[in-house]
Amino acid sequence: MTFSALSHLECPRCGATHDADQIIGLCPCGSPLLARYGVPTLTKADLVGRAPDLWRYHELLPVRSPENVVTMGEGMTPLLPLRRYGAELGVQRLLMKDEGLIPTGTFKARGAAVGVSRAYEVGVRTIAMPTNGNAGSAWAAYAARAGMEALIAMPLAAPEICRREVSVVGARLQLIDGLIGDAAAYVREQTGYFDASTLKEPYRIEGKKTMGLEIAEQLGWSLPDVIVYPTGGGVGIIGIWKALNELRDLGWIDGPLPRLVAVQSTGCAPIVRAWEKGLAESEPWEDAQTVAFGITVPKALGDFLVLQAIQETDGCAIAVDDADILAEQHRVARLEGMFICPEGAANFAAIRSLRESGWIRADDQVVALNTGAGLKYPETVPL
Amino acid sequence: MTFSALSHLECPRCGATHDADQIIGLCPCGSPLLARYGVPTLTKADLVGRAPDLWRYHELLPVRSPENVVTMGEGMTPLLPLRRYGAELGVQRLLMKDEGLIPTGTFKARGAAVGVSRAYEVGVRTIAMPTNGNAGSAWAAYAARAGMEALIAMPLAAPEICRREVSVVGARLQLIDGLIGDAAAYVREQTGYFDASTLKEPYRIEGKKTMGLEIAEQLGWSLPDVIVYPTGGGVGIIGIWKALNELRDLGWIDGPLPRLVAVQSTGCAPIVRAWEKGLAESEPWEDAQTVAFGITVPKALGDFLVLQAIQETDGCAIAVDDADILAEQHRVARLEGMFICPEGAANFAAIRSLRESGWIRADDQVVALNTGAGLKYPETVPL
Incomplete structure (x- = not known):
């Protein structure tokens, strides 16, 4: 073996x-x-x-060898229906994968x-x-x-x-x-x-692709219509795309891949700007600043792969502002009891906008990744 | 069904x-x-x-009905070998069940x-x-x-x-x-x-007993020699005891139950005092204070059940002081990369003491419950 x-x-x-x-x-x-x-x-x-x-x-x-595996039990995070919040958003089949339930909380x-x-x-x-x-x-x-x-x-x-x-x-x-x-x-x-900088070594992305493997397995090897991901360095979304392609090559899934959505903040949106201009790479973003600090990446090494992923899956890139991010973070908490991170909340601001524009349909099955526990961002909620 | x-x-x-x-x-x-x-x-x-x-x-x-289940994907937390730290403690088969990887972090x-x-x-x-x-x-x-x-x-x-x-x-x-x-x-x-106070309603303990069910399943329906638990209200240790008794009644496990250890802080140790005096119930602890705030319970409603659990399993109750708790918290972090909570660290101070006294043997398989994520206790580590 x-x-x-x-x-x-x-x-x-x-x-x-x-x-x-x-x-x-x-x-x-x-x-x-x-x-x-x-x-x-x-x-x-x-x-x-x-x-x-x-x-x-x-x-x-x-x-290659099980003896070299360094593990703290990471992975197979829950994929949870958000029924009450989904109804409020107008997306009946809304799921959140909770990456807060993992060692170090993201x-x-x-x-x-x-x-x-x-x-x-x-x-x-x-x-x-x-x-x-x-x-x-x-x-x-x-x-x-x-x-x-x-x-x-x-x-x-x-x-x-x-x-x-x-x-x-x-x-x-x-x-x-x-x-x-x-x-x-x-x-x-x-x-x-x-x-070990982002994408400067080849294996970080292999860990992150397991989010895509898990989504497919948790949905019984069917695929959602849309996957929404907050994008800084972009390794998460590239990893999910890589995973789904590998599963298709194995014959474990078929049909079109989910439309991948790269979400950024209006305070740092180089990939959105490149997407809107039809460029293959992004340009460095000046004066980057957002409450979703994890996605404050002015120029990502893997930007061309993110743009290729959303292009090939008929996805899109969208920017949301800090006030909307914090508003959705609080709505998710009140309706679902989940204290998510600002980066994760950015997804929901994007989903609201894409639902309003009709890009997401009412009957689309949508998976949003909450990339971390709100516990790591205490200052985003009142004392 | x-x-x-x-x-x-x-x-x-x-x-x-x-x-x-x-x-x-x-x-x-x-x-x-x-x-x-x-x-x-x-x-x-x-x-x-x-x-x-x-x-x-x-x-x-x-x-009774799956429609009434309110879930955020809680449970089946990892049971992890602590090889480097266990070697340092002199307990080769030391395992930690990490209850930090659960919604709300405990x-x-x-x-x-x-x-x-x-x-x-x-x-x-x-x-x-x-x-x-x-x-x-x-x-x-x-x-x-x-x-x-x-x-x-x-x-x-x-x-x-x-x-x-x-x-x-x-x-x-x-x-x-x-x-x-x-x-x-x-x-x-x-x-x-x-x-919904601790033990004033009958079902909180049913949720907590799943820690015991999981330990048994994760060990392939064999049992460890010792289970160590930080004890405030005591529901966790009572729940684990109840779970193991239920599994024995089902015939899924046999042999003696693990020796259950109730760990308290020297700043609030009513159950340890009752145990040492051979009492069936504890007396309220005056001026309770400890860095392990979660176990600051001067008089627990279920104290008699905790004392019965440790009595019937040949376990014990032991108090550890705050300095030792914080020292073990840092040792676990440095040797295993795990940022645990002070209550969880109290277990390891207890294990060190019980190993030194010989109560825990070098070849005992010992399971310690880390009851929560260190992320919720930022002030316990330096900035």
Whole structure:
């Protein structure tokens, strides 16, 4: 039995292939690399009875040996109907996947679990990364569990709880007076660390694609009409798209893929602007600022993949403003009892707008990803 | 197919039985009531493939109709080996069940999910409860999802995040200048609310017993040698004991039950004092104070059941001090990457002490419950 069907790494821009069993970052052409797999000896029935975490899909993940898996039980988060709030929005079949119920409280744990495990497997023992907060919390935690050293560079404006999370697990925390790009510049100057920045290593996305695998499995291998995702670096939406394509290649799903919606804030909407202009890549956003701090990414390395994903699925990109984000966060809480993060609430502001414009129909089945627990954003609700 | 095998309610003190399908609180004799079940048409094999939440055990839970289930996907939290920290403690087979990965971030969600669902089913539409914080967060959230009204009375010293959680879901928050007993006195004075205080209604414990069901299922229906639990009101440990007895009655497990350990803080240790004196009930603790605020319960209604549980399983009760609690919280974070709550960390201070005394042996399989996410206690770690 082969634990992983990982075959090689492929560049989605220049098409070059690379050996996966080495320490590697970007393609020499500058593009992120994507993991490619052979046909695994895995059936849908094999999954029944496996533990409810993302490692149930280990054949479709890059870690070759179970001994190298670093896990805290992440994955298989609930996919919950929002009946009362959906009725208020005019979307009867509204579902929320709650990524708050995961170690460190955000979906970033998926990328960290797989990314740290695979980095450890190929020999990495020290990592460094820039972060808007939550990815740093997650990578620091998994690095600690693996016994690896971590350096996390984070803007001063990042959520305070993330600083504490990084410190408590014993990682080195570097605060940056700037945005995530400035933190990235700091990381590039450090020596002796593996750069685990978003999409600069190939495996974080493999962890995040499990959101797509889980949505398909939880819906009985049928697909929703629309999937809505708050988009900063874009790895979540690229990962979901990659997962659905892999499942289609396996013959486990068929029909059109869900229309993927990339949601940004009007305070930082480079991908929306590129989408509206019909560009293949985004341009850096000036003076980025939003209450949904996790999606404050002025220029994402994987922007071209996000734009390709929404293009190929007949999706769209849409920006929503901070007042609407906070209003929807409170409506979800009052009608469904769920305290979601601002990034997750941005989805619902987008759904309201897309429903009003008719882009989302009343009978569409819509899945929104709540990317993290509201508990990490106490200041967004009154005391 | 019968969704629930609920039969009736029974008083563990006077032995009286009561109809379960009515709105009911304590037994007229003053004791909490316990739910009793007929023999369900359920096999271990039936569980395979059911969704990974606590409703997979619906035959052993009190909600009669699936339409009345109010859920946010709670339950089947990970049971994780702590290899590096266990080696440091001298307990090779140390496992932690992480109750931080649940809606509202603590195990209280289990009691709230089942308690709110069943209250709704028997006709309750407004609830009130005193709380040290986390139970109030959970009951307010599930009440909101059910469309029920909630009044939550909480000490001023309760975690700040819990106030925000109660407010954001639209419940009425009453702050109390005192301890949980003072909050309980306030709730008793209110009219028009169902009193959902700890053990004053019979179903919260049914939700919490699922921790015991899950531990048994996750260990392949074998049992650990020791289960360690931080004890305030005591419902968690009573619930685990009840679950294991029910599984034994079903013939799903055999052999001796795990030795149950009730952990308290030296700043509030009424059950430990009663245990050491050989008393059947505790006496109210004066000037209760500890960093593990969730277990600041000077006199628990179910104290006699906790004492019976540890007596009958050859367990024990032990108090640990705040400095040791915080030291273990940091050790777990550094060695395992897990940011646990102070109540959960109290377990590890107890395990260290019990290992040093020889009460826990080096080859014992020990399960510790981390009752909540450290994210709810930011002030316990440095900024």
